[in-house]
């Protein structure tokens with residue numbers, strides 16, 4: 001039975017379950033994984049942070065924990081509806097999307113209801 005190094009794909013021998021040739025390959029592999037993860041997660045994180053900033057700025061203007069805003073306005077501000085930190089469906093079947101300490105739902109075809117925790 002033989003294995004290959006997860007980093008350089010060279011044939012490995014030795015103990016079962018060994019994943020890398022040596023500590024250099026192990027470090028290279030983990031650095032590559034860290035970079036690959038960072039590329040994706042940093043982009044998505046920045047979208048969610050931007051979404052939170054947009055909701056927070058409107059909240060600071062209105063000074064109320066429950067407000068309505070148009071979908072067009074949010075889109076114009078750069079809000080990306082695809083990215084949120086979670087979602088739930090309430091007993092009336094309405095979906096709430098979470099952006100950290102905010103949640104919102106489509107109140108009508110153009111109105112978004114936003115609630116701050």
Ligand SMILES: [Zn+2]
Nearest residue numbers: 005008021025
């Ligand atoms: Zn290797």
